[in-house]
Amino acid sequence: MGAVVVLATMTLGAFAGVAFMDGLTDTSPFTSVVPDHGHTALVVGGIGAGGVIGLTLPMILFGMVRGSDQDPPVGPGSALLKVLALLVFGVYLLIVSVIASQVGWLLPQGVTTLVAVFALGFSWMPLAMVPWEKLGLRGVVGDRLGSRHRSDSQQAD
Template identity: 60%
Template structure:
């Protein structure tokens, strides 16, 4: 008996992508990265206008502006990254990963926007440290606070609340046999 798992079993040949498939994949990756970068720039521009001469100028100290910039980069980048991925999921599918239906896509977009709101609230709260700390320290704290703000959400047992599903379960036609 061999120590390797799957020894003695013939390996199924992996399908090869065509050159057109590789080009389409590369174009999709570039599109997603471009929308993520543009989303980050757009969010930073909107937050900059809201803070400098805008309605938040009296609430956010000068030393806390960097924290809002960090939050804008995170929220805009996440939105720019996830929206094309969700839209691709609506039009692309196969037997292993079926297409995302419009209701599920709308729930995913809503979840991304709620998470963006969480990131902006965290960055706004960290920006308040600018009343006490220098700008550089506030920016470093903002990077860690915004970067790790998703950790409590990852620890919530969403499946027990009836809000999870789909992440750990197999998908496709054989999923009903494996779930039993």
């Protein structure tokens, strides 16, 4: 059941991100910043930001209500910090998509879309190397999966 909820919120988040970014480029002062051939780069950014937020937010919420003896539930303060970090990451992806859309001034739409996919796909790599544990932002998925799949003999070591 949890996997269905997470996949549904990820898909709905991606659609919401696309609708948000598409609406932002059509009816706002933001229109003059983005070239005509760069609109698809913003759509790619909306897919990325909405999908990541839709994927991770239910897992944080599930982490607040589920727990065991070895793995206690996530507290409200820690969950709020994780949600804020998630929103900052979503804004970061949207900013990268705006920067990638600027290639649309020089290149055709198909190439701009390709550049946006690679820019958004690889832009988070430096963020993956930050020692988030030292900042108090440990991952929900890695900690929970790692602690549940250990056997008793591995935990005793």
